[in-house]
Amino acid sequence: TTVCSTVLSILLPPLGVFWKCGCGIQLFINIVLTILGYFPGVIHAILIICID
Incomplete structure (x- = not known):
């Protein structure tokens, strides 16, 4: 599921984190970071997925 979560986080970062x-x-x-800029939201989402 890590691959699915990573792909989902690239497309829609808050959904991957959820x-x-x-x-x-x-x-x-993640929602705040995505609103401020798409790439900070993506980076945060990928970090959340990889750390856990």
Whole structure:
């Protein structure tokens, strides 16, 4: 599922984080980063997926 989560995080970063962590602070942080800029949201999502 790591590959699926990574691909999903590249396309829609908040959805990838939601799939991995559920609805919590990491999802909120990722939504804010994605609104501020797409690439910070992608980087955050990939880090969340790779660290866990």
